[in-house]
Amino acid sequence: MGDAQAPRSSERQDTLIAEWETHRPAVFGVAYRLLGSVADAEDVAQDVWLRAAGADLHEVADLRAWLVTVAARRSYDILKSARSRRESYVGPWLPEPLLTGPDAAQPVLVDESVSTAMLLIMEELSPPERVAFVLHDVFGLEFGRIAEVLDVSVPASRQLASRARRRVAKAKQSTADAPKAERERLLAIFRAAYESGDLAGLVRLLHPDAVYVTDGGGKVSAARKIIHGGRRVAEVMVRVGRMWRPDHIDFVEVGGELALVCRWQGRVYSIDTVQISDGLITAYRRVINPDKLSHV
Template identity: 85%
Template sequence: MDDERAPREAGQGDRLGAEWETHRPAVFGVAYRLLGSVADAEDVAQDVWLRAAGSDLREVDDLRAWLVTVAARRSYDILKSARVRREAYVGPWLPEPLLTGPDASEPVLVDESVSAAMLLVMEELTPPERVAFVLHDVFELDFGRIAEVLDVSVPAARQLASRARRRVAKAKQSAPRAPKAERERVLATFRAAYQSGDLAGLVRLLDPDAVYVTDGGGKVSAARKLIHGGERIAEVMVRVGRQWQVDRIDLLEVGGELSLVCYRHGRIYSVDTVQITDGRITAYRRVINPDKLSHL
């Protein structure tokens, strides 16, 4: 029996080995969009690889769709249990930063759905809505596969995706994405003001109704409540900058958008993503939880 099985396994391994690197960004990408965690997405990708290596893929016509479906099913299981863990999380929760662009070590399909702002919008969806939206609107899987992942009927899967799409569209309309050139200009000016401790300069770049969110996860000192108001945020940032003595600030692409990466003693101290509207920062999100930065 071993001799009869060997040719099938060899052929299967050849196909998977040849196509895995092509499809891995999609496998990792669907898991990251569903979970908001680089570490969890990497674990899912490894699980999918092991599942695929032990499966007979000769009858699989669309390997990408098969792999993405397996990744989504595993992520859905994790996502349902993650809701319980989030309730015990210390302070505000933000998605784990994912470097994209030329600085990325992890290849991933990049679009608006990997941005911190969009991941936070999707965090407000129910797990089934999030899965239906990501699989259909981002990865273009048919509703038959989505229904299998969610264990619902095809009409129910359609309804879940439609409901999620309306909520995402409403959020995008209320906080439209700033043009790339405007983002570059605002962040470059903000970085210069922050590095020099220019309080007035920071206030000019922050919307009067801006909100500041810090994710320390209880691992480091961080504000456990949102800070509101441009002047108040600027004061906090200048004080923190002096206290922690940031070495330098790089402008790097995170989640498909230019962001601020701050260093202390040669190591990453924070990854800061922002929402910009009409030339001013309306939301400033800072991840300083070391567990969320270790992969960087």
């Protein structure tokens, strides 16, 4: 009898492993959208797998929803503690770059909610609002599950999602981005101007009210305040370019959008994402914190 049970147990394990590989991108995806960190999302995914492997899932009708719910609950706990860490973070905070191109090691459900601009918008939401918005509007979970994650009533979870949706919609009105072809064209021109130290060329590409954000996390030299004004941004970038000349500047897909990756002395030095509106760069965001680039 024991011999008969062992094969059945093995078959269940094999089935779970196969289903896990199918649903893992969603587990990672919900955690990344909530936390803005690849490393934290990987840790959450590992925690969810261990929970699933040790659970009795016979009564689970929708395994994807169950896994996503477990990931959201764990991420919510981390998100609440992350708020205090953000306050002590050295300099501006930017999301950890998520490679989403065809060669990316981590498959993820790619849509606008993993773009740098969108993650920064969601960063302004309260943790409950962010969870409600991501679970309902991105992953389509029912409010009953969301209420369980947040430990609130179903009507309260609906209100949180609705409030978050309004706030996101309002913020998106001022962050409308360019289509793919325009982004490719503008980034190619920008790269050439940056590599040649063409101040006038950079000024022409930057919106007069453009901002330049660098995330060094106190680990490397970086501006600890946001730099405002297109000409000022261009001047800083030219000066930085003269001091530090990257070996290569290549294109890479980050958060579903074309970005730039700068390599220096055989390693990734920075990943730069841009926000474009009306043919001009309105925000240039550079991640140089080595802790956020170690997975690239």
